[in-house]
Structure formats: structure tokens, C-alpha cells
Amino acid sequence: MTFDLAFIWAGLIAFAVLAYVILDGFDLGVGILFPAIKDPHERDTAIDSIAPVWDGNETWLVLGGGGLFAVFPLAYAIALPALYMPITLMLLALIFRGVAFEFRHRTVRGRRFWDTAFAGGSMVAALCQGIALGALVQGVRIEGRAYAGGWWDWLTPFSVMTGLAVFAGYALLGATWLIYKTEGQLQARCFRWALPLGAALLAFVGIVSLWTPLLNPTYAERWFAWPAILYAAPVPLLVAAVALAFWHAIRRRHDLRPFLLSLALFVLSYIGLAISLYPHIIPPSLSIWDAAAPEASLKFLLVGAAILLPIILVYTAYAYFVFRGKVTAGSGYHH
Amino acid sequence: MPDLFDALTLARFQFAFVIAFHIVFPAFSIGLASYLAVLEGLWLWTGRDVYQRVFRYWLKIFALTFGMGVVSGVVMSYQIGTNWGPFADRTGPILGPLLGYEVLTAFFLEAGFLGVMLFGMNKVGRGLHFFATLMVAVGTLISAFWILSANSWMQTPAGHAVAPNGQFVPVDWWEIVFNPSFPYRLVHMVLAAYLTTALVVGAVGAWHLLRDRDNAAARVMFSMAMWMATIVAPLQVVAGDLHGLNTLKHQPAKIAAMEGHFETRRGAPLILFGLPDMAAETTRYAIEIPRLGSFVLTHDWDGEVKGLKEWPREDRPNALILFWSFRIMVGIGALMVALGLWSLLWRWRGVMYAAPWLHRFAVVMGPAGFVAVIAGWITTEVGRQPWTVYGLMRTSESVSPIAAPAVATSLAAFAIVYFAVFGAGVFYLLRLMGKAPTMDEPTPAPAVPAADAAAAPALAGGTAGRLATEGDTP
Numbered sequence: 001m002t003f004d005l006a007f008i009w010a011g012l013i014a015f016a017v018l019a020y021v022i023l024d025g026f027d028l029g030v031g032i033l034f035p036a037i038k039d040p041h042e043r044d045t046a047i048d049s050i051a052p053v054w055d056g057n058e059t060w061l062v063l064g065g066g067g068l069f070a071v072f073p074l075a076y077a078i079a080l081p082a083l084y085m086p087i088t089l090m091l092l093a094l095i096f097r098g099v100a101f102e103f104r105h106r107t108v109r110g111r112r113f114w115d116t117a118f119a120g121g122s123m124v125a126a127l128c129q130g131i132a133l134g135a136l137v138q139g140v141r142i143e144g145r146a147y148a149g150g151w152w153d154w155l156t157p158f159s160v161m162t163g164l165a166v167f168a169g170y171a172l173l174g175a176t177w178l179i180y181k182t183e184g185q186l187q188a189r190c191f192r193w194a195l196p197l198g199a200a201l202l203a204f205v206g207i208v209s210l211w212t213p214l215l216n217p218t219y220a221e222r223w224f225a226w227p228a229i230l231y232a233a234p235v236p237l238l239v240a241a242v243a244l245a246f247w248h249a250i251r252r253r254h255d256l257r258p259f260l261l262s263l264a265l266f267v268l269s270y271i272g273l274a275i276s277l278y279p280h281i282i283p284p285s286l287s288i289w290d291a292a293a294p295e296a297s298l299k300f301l302l303v304g305a306a307i308l309l310p311i312i313l314v315y316t317a318y319a320y321f322v323f324r325g326k327v328t329a330g331s332g333y334h335h
Numbered sequence: 336m337p338d339l340f341d342a343l344t345l346a347r348f349q350f351a352f353v354i355a356f357h358i359v360f361p362a363f364s365i366g367l368a369s370y371l372a373v374l375e376g377l378w379l380w381t382g383r384d385v386y387q388r389v390f391r392y393w394l395k396i397f398a399l400t401f402g403m404g405v406v407s408g409v410v411m412s413y414q415i416g417t418n419w420g421p422f423a424d425r426t427g428p429i430l431g432p433l434l435g436y437e438v439l440t441a442f443f444l445e446a447g448f449l450g451v452m453l454f455g456m457n458k459v460g461r462g463l464h465f466f467a468t469l470m471v472a473v474g475t476l477i478s479a480f481w482i483l484s485a486n487s488w489m490q491t492p493a494g495h496a497v498a499p500n501g502q503f504v505p506v507d508w509w510e511i512v513f514n515p516s517f518p519y520r521l522v523h524m525v526l527a528a529y530l531t532t533a534l535v536v537g538a539v540g541a542w543h544l545l546r547d548r549d550n551a552a553a554r555v556m557f558s559m560a561m562w563m564a565t566i567v568a569p570l571q572v573v574a575g576d577l578h579g580l581n582t583l584k585h586q587p588a589k590i591a592a593m594e595g596h597f598e599t600r601r602g603a604p605l606i607l608f609g610l611p612d613m614a615a616e617t618t619r620y621a622i623e624i625p626r627l628g629s630f631v632l633t634h635d636w637d638g639e640v641k642g643l644k645e646w647p648r649e650d651r652p653n654a655l656i657l658f659w660s661f662r663i664m665v666g667i668g669a670l671m672v673a674l675g676l677w678s679l680l681w682r683w684r685g686v687m688y689a690a691p692w693l694h695r696f697a698v699v700m701g702p703a704g705f706v707a708v709i710a711g712w713i714t715t716e717v718g719r720q721p722w723t724v725y726g727l728m729r730t731s732e733s734v735s736p737i738a739a740p741a742v743a744t745s746l747a748a749f750a751i752v753y754f755a756v757f758g759a760g761v762f763y764l765l766r767l768m769g770k771a772p773t774m775d776e777p778t779p780a781p782a783v784p785a786a787d788a789a790a791a792p793a794l795a796g797g798t799a800g801r802l803a804t805e806g807d808t809p
Binding site: 051052053055056058059061062063065066067068069070071072073074076077078079080081083084085087088091092094095096098099101102103106107110145146147148150151293294296297300301304305308309312315316318319322323 | 398399402403405406407408409410412413415416417418420421422423424425426427428429430431432434435436437438439440442443444445446447448449450451453454455458459498500501502504505506508735736737738740741745748749752756759760763766767
């Protein structure tokens, strides 16, 4: 493991993507659960719980894309054409759900339409993100400095499976977020949803984890070879421990703990993924050093990131702090 | 002639389409964010309720606009990679960090404080709320700074070297960021955003004055907007002229195409109207004023003006598009100056609020800023062709190896979704603007410190930061 600029940047980009996944994950998850929330007031409450923060959450996606363009331009230039269809579909889905936040309050007749757009957009975006992840993990064909595969390569049983895993995971984050932010009927329903969603997530993650080493011998080596197994083995054990704690937290009707434990599940799955991929940014052949921009670019942006990211984290935390506590009926912004 | 259905042409159409749609929203939200900050500042400073009314009126419109700007902007940050992979690979080391700084300094700032600005009126004190509004406004301006720097580098690249693998690598960041065309483009675009917003605000004010000339909030809107038109429109003419001279120095082929000049000559005419014909290398049906062209461009009646024949055919931008997009922009600019002067005269005579014809003119001019912004961007971007990085990387070398059917499919999908979604958005915007700003809407609860608000949600409850939904039921 070389501790150089490319390594630091790989860590920062990984952090941005993780921040995106868990932050937009819960607000996309609220969208996924939306069709199951029928009562108009509960729908307003669910939307109100994420309206002040969703835009900030989605900004991490822009940082992921923009950051990749800046520090690993070759990876950006290869991955995006390879993932052309799922990325384009995801962007279109994000348009529908993004505008729905405001549009649904601007019309009475059309509210059902925009609620459907919010739910459908959230679902498609979640699926596409998962599929894109799987398409990356299964490997991308490269010739010279460009993508060399076809425009349907991304669609395989494996990528569909990762799509379902992310879909279930986001739904779980959404349910546990609503447990944390709401009360009464809606919260009770989310408590009921949380366990099956958690079980589904674990099942999908389990299948993907067993499937991944079969895709490519390198992946198997990174998990099972000595001494890699020393730091790889705790990951599944921790997942089991977190799952148990999650089960308890739901049964004891804890408010915040189910959400935090769902986040922990995401972080652990993410670490598992990182163990499989590192040091490749686009498997099976492009490493972070192959893809890194020249040092002058890495340094220039690192200065800004080192100063600005802590500030961003502080005022993002402040924004969450302002809107802390349960969302109460009538504190809706549009009522 | 390029094949209409090859991947390159389709990718160019797609980029032009999604970016032309996108620019409309930031152009409006840059101006509107600053306007809202001024209104809230005036409210806190003078305590006059009317400023707060106008603030709330435009805040709802801002929320809609900003949302559409965000979602159409996320598309842009991926479009470069999906459709222009080789471009991304080679320019990433230069353009990537500029866009990275845009995200870190602007996007997070806007997004972080937008929630407080839109929904936090009752959760934080007035001072903090004003601070949030200011941060959003500052964020939009910082965003303009970085994105225009990146665009300008593509127009007038500087401060770089080319590595053996073809990548542009940074040598001097100061030269990259402040490349030769950047200061002009930045000023021109920010003024354009302010003017565009002023025209919309002025049109809405005028529309409601035509119905009720005593509406105090409509008067405030109209008056503030007309001051902007009066002062900023002439400034924009000066900024545009300086920008043009800068372009003449660095991209003379673009200017030749804008002016419809094919022959290089001294004492060149100013062609007012005509139809440039790229194949025949001449501008047909030209109506021209002798020698004025040389004077405008070189400030000398006998100055030499280069024509497009100076460049090989494959290096020429399309003069037919540039000639007309440029004239549309300039024509609208002249109308803006006229509106500013007319309103100034009527203001001076004390009849500005009782002048139906002035109000009608202002209403008609409402969308003019958007047209001018798009025409201006078409001029500068089509004028950069056939290059993506001017003189260094061709557009044809920049495109991703994506099959044409994939690009055609995504282009069709973007077109359908954009017209449907943003069409609906514009409809909702117009409906909000159609509602008269009144003085009897609910007032906000007195701002209580956050801790108290959390402790007593019932107090803060009914009157949170936003106003009632205006449904479409009668």
C-alpha cells in the first residue's frame, strides 16, 4: 500500500461516494417506500423530513462525478461510456424525483402524478446505481485509453443482483430514517417494514459477496489469501453482529438506533467492496495510479479539499441540526 | 456535410440541448438569489413590510427555479464523461479541478444553506436566516466564477503543457484560471443573469400594475427592476463590446463568422443583415454600411478585418448560425437599453406607475433575457467550433466511442423528459407569477430561537417559513 497523492485521492473519492450513498440513500429510500404510504398527511410528513436536506445530499453525487473527472480523468472517461445507459437513466430518474419536491406543492390535480414521479424516480435511480456498481465490479473492457465494450455490457445477472441489493438497502435506510423522524402510525408501519427489508438486504449482500470472488480470481485472492484474510475476515463477522443488534433495536422500538445500524451495514458492505476492488478503480486492469491525473492537478485540488471539506461537514451538520427532531404535522413548509 | 445521424452529431445535439436548457435556470437563479438577499436586507434594515412580502413572493419562485437548475445541472456533470470520454481524459487534469472547486466552494454552500433559506424562517433567528440567504447568493456567484473559468479555458487555453499521452497538464494555475477571455466572459455573464432576472421581475411587476396600479408590492418590484435595466443594460453594452474586442484578439475566426466576413480587407463594411453561405463563401443579400465594420472592430475606419477565407475550410465555424445568433443577442440588448431609458424618463416625470404602454413593453420583455442568454452562448460555443479546446483539440477527436443508436435513444429521452418536466415547471412558475402579490398573506411568526422552537413545536407550527399552496382548484 503506497501512501501517495493518488492513494489519498482514492480515499477521498471513496468517502464522497460513501457519503452520497448513505445520505441520498435514505432520501431515495423514502421515495421507494412512498407508494406504501397512502395517507396524504403521512406523505407530506415523509417528504417534509427530507425536503430541507435532499439537495445537499445529492451534491455528494456531483462531487463524486466532478472529483473523478478531476483526479482520475481516465477512469471517468472510461467508466461513464461503459455505464452509458444506467447513468443516463439514473439522471433522468433523478430529474423526476428532484422536481417533484416542489412541483407536488404547486398543484392539487397533478399531485398524484408528481408523487408517482417521486416514487418512480427514486426507485429507478436506486436500481440504476446498483446496476452501475455491479457493471463496474464485473469488469470493463478497455482498449488504449477508451472503453471498448458494447452498449449493453452492463446488463448481466450479477449487475441486476447488485441493483436489487442497493434497492433493498436504500429502502431500509428510508424506513429507519422515517422511524427516527416520525411518530404514530407512520412510524409504527416503518417498524414493521424494517425487519423484512433488513433481511432482504442481508440476503442480497450475501449472494453478491459469494458471487464476487467467482467473477475473477483476483477478488478471491484479496479475500482468502494469507494475510489478506486477517483484515478481510472481520468484515462478515461485524455484519453478523450489526444485524443482530439491528434486530434487537427494532424489537425494542428504539428511535435512532435502527437508522445508525443500517448505516453501519452500508459502511461494512462498502468496506467489503473496497477490499475486493483495491487498488483497481476500474476492474480488471485500471489501477488508481494508471488513472490518476498529473501531480500538479492532484495537489491543487487537495489543498482546497483539505480546507473546504471540514467546513462543508460543519455547515452540513448545522443544517441537519436546525431541522432536528420529529417532523410534526403542521410544521410542513407548504401546508 | 456531417451525417445527421452519426454519433458525433448526435452527441453534439445532445450536449447543446441539455446545456441550453440548463443555462436558463442558473441565469435566473443567480440574479434571483442576489435579488432575494437585497430584499431581505432591505426588510431587516428598514423594517418595511412590503420588502418582506416581495421577498416571500419571489422565494417560492426561486425554490422552483433552483430545483430545476439542480437536476438539470447534475446531468451536466456526467454528460462530459458519458458522451465526451476522450475529451474528459485529456482535459480532466485542467478542467476537473476547476469543476471540483466549483462543487466544493459553491454547490455545497448553496445546498447547505438552501434548506435553511427555504424552510428555516421559524427555526433560526432573522439574522441567521439572512446569513443563509446571503450564502446561497454568494454560492451562485462563486459557481459562475468557476464554470466560466473552465469554459473560458476551452476558448482561450493558457498555462498548460501537453503530456506524451495527450493529456493537457497544468503548469501555472493562475494562468489557467485567469485565462485571457475569462474576466470578460465572467462579467458579461453575471450582468446577463442580473438583467435577465430584472426583466422577469419587471414583467411580473408590470403585469400586476396593469391590473392594479396601486399594488405596493408590484410597485416595488417594477421600480427595482427598472433601475437595474436603466443602469445595467448600458453597462452590459460596454462589457459586451470589450468581450468582443477580446474575442477578436484571440479568436478572430469567430468574429469573422459573426460579422459574415469572408474576405480579408481594409475598410470593411458592417453587414447589418444577410445570409452567410458557407459553401459559396459569401454573404448573400447583404445590407451593409461601408467601412463601419472596420471602425467597430478596430476603432479605425481603414483597419484590416480578417475574413473566413484566412482559415482552411475545416477550421471555420458556421457563419450562418453565428451571424444570426449574434444579431438576436445584440438586438435584444438594444431593446433592454430602450426599456431602461424609457422607464427612467417616466420615473423622472413621475408617471412610471401609471404608464400602461411602458408596462406592456416590460411584460413583452419578460422572457427576452433568456433568449439573449441562449443566443449569446450559441454565439460563443458554435464560434469555438470545430474545436473543443480552441486550436488544440478537435470536437471530432473528443467524442466517446458510443454507438449512434445509444446516443440517439438518450437524446430522445432527454428531449421528451426535459420538455415534459420543465414545461410543467414553467407552467407552475407562470402560475405563481400570475398571482398578484398582496399585503394580506399570513405573516411569519416572530422568529424564536431554535431551542425554544424545538421545545414548543405548537408555537412554531402553523406558520412555518413557507406560504400556503395555491392549488389549481377554483
